[in-house]
Amino acid sequence: MKFSVTVTLKKDVLDPQGKVVQNTLLDMGMHNLKSIRQGKFFEIEVQETDPKIGEKKVNEMCEKLLVNLIIEDYKINKI
Amino acid sequence: MKFSVTVTLKKDVLDPQGKVVQNTLLDMGMHNLKSIRQGKFFEIEVQETDPKIGEKKVNEMCEKLLVNLIIEDYKINKI
Numbered sequence: 001m002k003f004s005v006t007v008t009l010k011k012d013v014l015d016p017q018g019k020v021v022q023n024t025l026l027d028m029g030m031h032n033l034k035s036i037r038q039g040k041f042f043e044i045e046v047q048e049t050d051p052k053i054g055e056k057k058v059n060e061m062c063e064k065l066l067v068n069l070i071i072e073d074y075k076i077n078k079i
Numbered sequence: 080m081k082f083s084v085t086v087t088l089k090k091d092v093l094d095p096q097g098k099v100v101q102n103t104l105l106d107m108g109m110h111n112l113k114s115i116r117q118g119k120f121f122e123i124e125v126q127e128t129d130p131k132i133g134e135k136k137v138n139e140m141c142e143k144l145l146v147n148l149i150i151e152d153y154k155i156n157k158i
Contacts, residue, residue: 007120028143032126041086045113065107
């Protein structure tokens with residue numbers, strides 16, 4: 001069973017890496033770019049038949065290791 | 080108009096960062112983890128009213144800067 005997890009910085013947290021990308025794109029002439037923010041993406045495969053338990057496990061992984069809950073939000077999707 | 084872009088390593092490309100995360104999770108006792116791969120995630124806002132043109136612009140950003148097409152795949156979604 002596969003899940004995807006997207007981790008994004010919370011709205012009010014500065015994103016210096018995204019800012020660099022944004023400036024570079026603007027320098028390249030992409031003037032209709034309004035904003036860009038960068039995050040992380042995980043593709044996780046767990047050995048589990050029950051989707052609910054699978055998602056619970058993935059959620060545990062996120063909270064314990066993958067996500068810094070102070071500055072980041074995350075979203076789990078079954079794929 | 081907002082788009083999300085997920086960038087993942089192609090299937091046959093080694094993912095050392097993901098491997099470290101995988102080993103750490105296994106060490107933490109998550110034994111039903113089968114595999115984990117890490118990628119990048121972008122949230123892009125463009126000033127555009129036509130979704131088709133918007134997506135084309137985002138696609139151009141991906142091919143010119145955000146994605147290394149030799150080793151990475153990408154997927155654009157409207158959000």
